[in-house]
Amino acid sequence: MRELRILWGQRLRRDRWQLVIWVLGIGALALFSATAIQETFGDESSRAEILQLAIATPAILMLRGLARGASLGAFTFFQIYAFLALLASLMSTFLAVRHTRADEESGSAELVAATPAGRLTPAVATILHGTSVNVLVALSVFAGYTAAGLDPAGAIVAGAAVGTVGLAFLGVGLLVAQLMGTSRGANGFASALVVLAYILRGIGDATGTPSADGTVMTAGTASWFSPIGWGQQTFAFTGDRWWPLLLPLALAAACGAVAWLLLRRRDSGASVWGARPGRMAARPSLNSPTALALRLQAGSIIGWGIGGLAMGILAGSLGSAIAAADLSNSNITAALRAMIQSQGVSLTQLLISAMFSIAGVLAAACGLQAVIRLRQEEAAGTAELLLAAPISRLHWLASYLLLGTASVLLVMFLAGFGTWASLAGAGDTSVEARAVWETAVAQLPAALLYLAVPAVVFVLWPAATITVGWALLGAGVVMGIFGGMIGLDQSLRDLSPFTHTPVPNGTTTDWSGAWWMLATAVLAAAVAVIGMRRRETGTA
Structure with a gap:
């Protein structure tokens, strides 16, 4: 336990400034967005017209989210949730790769493995570190929404949706770090998966079924293949459903378990997908x-x-x-x-x-x-x-x-x-x-x-x-x-x-x-x- 505490503290100290920027930035974006929406689209009729326009123009739904009514909370969730989840997902993948594949690439992981901590304790410290950061992100979103005057019950669901999506991609980042041989490749692959999840969510939102009044959209099939889409299914501020959050948590657990098994079976510095042999001499170009x-x-x-x-x-x-x-x-x-x-x-x-x-x-x-x-x-x-x-x-x-x-x-x-x-x-x-x-x-x-x-x-x-x-x-x-x-x-x-x-x-x-x-x-x-x-x- 002593080694785990030391390694967890080392990660917190190493990431302290980046985490301040990520956590406070995401929370501030939630606050500013909710405040701006109240000032710009203060009456429900204006918000309803915007939603009708969005549902009639699928490209807007690709960028925004799933329309679930013209109330202030639902409209705010529609406008900004997908982007907040995207930021939390990128933060989590970068964190996972930095403390796994990047440390192996630099040689520091091998030095730690030579101590009583061994090879597996640093992975546990990284999981605890990433989990605690995503909890802070969820609390930051909750604080931003409540500070803007939104319903606290919906705000805690919205914050949990962002945080659990971040946890899902923490697991994805840990798994990708086992597959790729370089931190650059792992970051690129993990980021591509985050973008893919955002796109699938957008396709599902754009191809869903609209309500008769044009202010509510039922997500299409593609959204159910995206962790970001799962978070939307909480219907924060309208339905406040908690059960969809089990899906990103299950993905996080599954990816983390596979990453753990791979870590136990491979050599330090190796990867599942080995690098291709390079050329003997560079091209003239x-x-x-x-x-x-x-x-x-x-x-x-x-x-x-x-x-x-x-x-x-x-x-x-x-x-x-x-x-x-x-x-x-x-x-x-x-x-x-x-x-x-x-x-x-x-x-x-x-x-x-x-x-x-x-x-x-x-x-x-x-x-x-x-x-x-x-x-x-x-x-x-x-x-x-x-x-x-x-x-x-x-x-x-x-x-x-x-x-x-x-x-x-x-x-x-x-x-x-x-x-x-x-x-x-x-x-x-x-x-x-x-x-x-x-x-x-x-x-x-x-x-x-x-x-x-x-x-x-x-x-x-x-x-x-x-x-x-x-x-x-x-x-x-x-x-x-x-x-x-x-x-x-x-x-x-x-x-x-x-x-x-x-x-x-x-x-x-x-x-x-x-x-x-x-x-x-x-x-x-x-x-x-x-x-x-x-x-x-x-x-x-």
Whole structure:
């Protein structure tokens, strides 16, 4: 028991800052969302019209959730539960992989196994650690909902739904860590399973059976294959059913049991799916740092690019539906203008700008990951091996900055292409093709800032690169994109680059914000390159 307490405490200490961000962030998102919904859609008739629009437009249900009535609690659960469950699931898989496969990869698990703790006690500590964190997430969601004035009975069910889905994917993460040979592969595979669960839930919600009044949806079959869909079946704030939570708990137990059996039977550092033998010599296409960086990040770039394309298609396909809904409900326009502060543009253009702001976040995250990959290569010691070749540190950094810039451009190009193609296919001429591409271009300066500024952090304070990078992006999203919806003061919103993204409006578009953000990004990149000449590489 002493060894277990020590290992559990070590995990809590090691993850303390990440867990504070995850737990408080999820709870704050629940609070802000419930508060914003009360302010924007305060009367039940407005919420009923939104639900009728959502049920008539399956793409909205794909993004949101299962409509279960127009009461304030049910509407809030419909709007935000699926995203909260998605965050809890990603948090749990990352935690599971970090304390299992990643520790084996770094060699620390073998050192612990040489102590009286053995090989199995660390796994128990990880399970306890992940379970306690998901309990905190559930309590955080409960506190956020109750602080917003929602029914405490429904709030505790909603919090439990988010927490148990997180537990299910904790078990999935533990199992995947036994299957994959690297932490990168395990994180990628586990994240793909989380996204698959979100998509299956969306398909089930979109293909369900609506009620006669168009405000209640019975989920389709696909939702029952998704742990996130299981959490929805609690019907928080309307039915408050507890029995669906047995399904994610059973999945967590089953995956944990299989992972335990595999751990007992395999060697430390081995995996069920062994790595394929590598080539004796690299291909000629890998003879530069940029080509190597692309090879290492191709999977994540493709993933972010697909997300940008999907967001663009969704923006184009929703334009006509939202424009029609505005004739009867001006609250939709108010919600969009809370995200995108611009007057004198068509509702379709306003929607596209709002959706493209989300695509801009995807592009910024894609660029940020290039810098994070720099730090990961340095911390793992592989950067020193690369720099032992005739490659300068400046060339190494510049190759990742170049790749990050190209990936940002790719994500926004795919978003623009998706919107243009969906508008053209639907015959919607309310927005010109030129305006669509200008809206995509307008997102680039803010996204490039999240490539260049973290690069400066990487040069000046390497150990903080990952934490500061994601913290800056998260703060920018909350203040700039959702700040208006949750009532943040304008002075705080102005701190976010996303607030200053231009909204194309013909010849009257103000591009000044884009120019100074682009200039700041270029300056930050130059500072990073110059600073890299004087910085030593290392694992600390």
